[in-house]
Every structure is written in C-alpha cells, then in structure tokens.
Amino acid sequence: MNILVLGDIVGRVGRKGVKEVIPKILEKYSVDFIIANGENAAGGNGITPEIAKELFAMGINVLTMGNHTWDKKELFAIINDETRIIRPANYPPGTPGQGYGIFKVKGKSIAVVNLMGRVFMSDLDCPFRKMDELLSELHKADYIVVDFHAEATSEKVALGWYLDGKVSLVFGTHTHVPTADERILPGGTAYITDIGMSGPINSVIGVKTNLVLQKFLTQMPQRFESASGPYIVSGIVVKLGQRGMAEDIIRIQYIERE
Incomplete structure (x- = not known):
C-alpha cells in the first residue's frame, strides 16, 4: 500500500499547488491514501470548514493540524464531528476534536x-508518553502513521527512534523546510524530520x-501575511509492507514555473 503525505498547506497558493500537483503524483505513483497537514490552509493560519471541504474534494483523505489548530473559530462548529480532521493528541483532556x-x-x-512537540512550542502533555498511551488503543490497526508537528529537529529525531518498530511512519511538519534524511529505521519505521x-x-x-x-531588522511586531506567486509542493510517498512496517520512503517536490 502506498500513501502520499503533503507538507503544510499554506494559504491560497498552497491550495492551488496541491490541487494541480495531486493528479501528477497519482499519475506517477500508485497512491491509495493521502494525508496533508492543513493547519496553515486558511491564509496561513488555521483552517475553516469551507477550506477543509475544498481540500477533501481534491482527494485528500485526512488533514492533520498543529499549533494553529484553533486560529479560525469557525472550526469549532465541525471539529468534534469531522473525523477526517486530526488535531494534536497531546492537548489536555477535554480539548475538542480527536487526536x-x-x-x-x-x-x-x-x-x-x-502529536505536537514541546521544545520552543506550547507546553502540552508529553508527546512520547501520550504516544505510549495511544499504542495500547491502536494495536489492532494494520498501520500507524504519526505526524509530529514540532520545531526542534532533535525532538523529532528522538521520537522517530522512540517509535521505531512500533509504528509504520513518523514524519515531521511545522518548520516548512524539507529535510534530506528520509530513511527506513532499523525496526522498519519510515522516518523524515520534516516534509x-x-x-x-x-x-x-x-x-x-x-x-x-x-521583523528581524527592527524587532517590532509585524502582521504576517501569506505570500503570493508560484508554489512549491513538498511531501513523501511511502510504501507500507504486509507486516505493518514500511518498505520505502521517497521525498517528492514540485515547483511551479513562473
């Protein structure tokens, strides 16, 4: 089974890129399931029900989130019922939605x-211990895929090793810059620090x-806005084997020509 994972979708440009690139990826690879991080899909901050619907219509099966999960209040209207939107599981008990x-x-x-990291991020519950809890609930699943939305590369690498042999794939999101360390760990878990x-x-x-x-030059507050222009679409294609582990991981990237 092959799954496609797309990196953080940022604003209108990101949505346009994903819409144009998904058919090209499907033509090149035999993809059975698509995951994308959608926490920046609405103007670079959060997601709305309308934009989630737009992304699902493109063929995306699941949207994961992160530190911008709650930036758009409209999401609260659907977060408890829309099971295809997954927010970080290590938010405290009682948080709306599903992890x-x-x-x-x-x-x-x-x-x-x-899951969401804690280094240079919000002080949530421990992602390592939270994943230990979840593994007891998910042991009957054929495959387990983890989006670790975190800032520090060390924290991401550590979680990859911690879960090696326990899950099928650990991929990092949040920093928006792809890393060149995709590999299959010794226990059979596919890993990349950031897609x-x-x-x-x-x-x-x-x-x-x-x-x-x-912002950097003056250290004064700035109201950030999503950029325009050509897109880049980054992600991975992962081949999952028969025994719940990964067999291959391929880093992909598509750039729109100006």
Whole structure:
C-alpha cells in the first residue's frame, strides 16, 4: 500500500499547488491514501470548514493540524464531528476534536495520529508518553502513521527512534523546510524530520518576505501575511509492507514555473 503525505498547506497558493500537483503524483505513483497537514490552509493560519471541504474534494483523505489548530473559530462548529480532521493528541483532556483517526483502505486499517512537540512550542502533555498511551488503543490497526508537528529537529529525531518498530511512519511538519534524511529505521519505521510545505516558494516559510525581514531588522511586531506567486509542493510517498512496517520512503517536490 502506498500513501502520499503533503507538507503544510499554506494559504491560497498552497491550495492551488496541491490541487494541480495531486493528479501528477497519482499519475506517477500508485497512491491509495493521502494525508496533508492543513493547519496553515486558511491564509496561513488555521483552517475553516469551507477550506477543509475544498481540500477533501481534491482527494485528500485526512488533514492533520498543529499549533494553529484553533486560529479560525469557525472550526469549532465541525471539529468534534469531522473525523477526517486530526488535531494534536497531546492537548489536555477535554480539548475538542480527536487526536487520531482510523481509516479503512483496501481492506486494511490505517491509524493517523497527530502529536505536537514541546521544545520552543506550547507546553502540552508529553508527546512520547501520550504516544505510549495511544499504542495500547491502536494495536489492532494494520498501520500507524504519526505526524509530529514540532520545531526542534532533535525532538523529532528522538521520537522517530522512540517509535521505531512500533509504528509504520513518523514524519515531521511545522518548520516548512524539507529535510534530506528520509530513511527506513532499523525496526522498519519510515522516518523524515520534516516534509516541507505546500505554499509560495518566494517567501519566508510561506510569509511575505518583506514582512519577515522587517521583523528581524527592527524587532517590532509585524502582521504576517501569506505570500503570493508560484508554489512549491513538498511531501513523501511511502510504501507500507504486509507486516505493518514500511518498505520505502521517497521525498517528492514540485515547483511551479513562473
């Protein structure tokens, strides 16, 4: 079974890129299931029900989230009922929504888990210990896929090793810059520190360059806005084997020509 995972979709440009690129990926690879991180899909911050519907119509099966989950209040109207939107599981008990979902694909079950890091991020529950709890609930799933939305590469790498042999795939999101360390760990878990973003390439991780430069140069508050222009779409294609582990991981990238 092959799954496609697309990096953080940033704003209108990212949505346009994903819509145009998904058919090209499906033509090149035999893909059975599509996951995308959607926490930046609405103007670079959060997601709305309308935009989620738009992304699902493109063929995306599951949307994972992150630190911008709650930026659009409209999401609260659907977050408890829309099981295809997965927010970080290590939010405290009582938080709306679900931290994982189990989906049937070609007679197999895929569990998709979203976790958020704590280094340079919000002080949530421990993602390592939370995943230990979830593994006891997900042991019947044929495959377990984890989106670790985290800032520090060390924390991401550590979770990859911690879950090696226990889950099928651990991929990192949040930093919007793809890393070149995709591999199959010794226990059979596919791993990559960050899969990059799907958004405007002429930007600073999706934001208008001039606004970010002003922030760095002056240290004054800036209202960030998503950039325009051509897109970059980044992600991975992962081949899952018969015994719940991964057999291959391929890093992919598509750039719109100006």
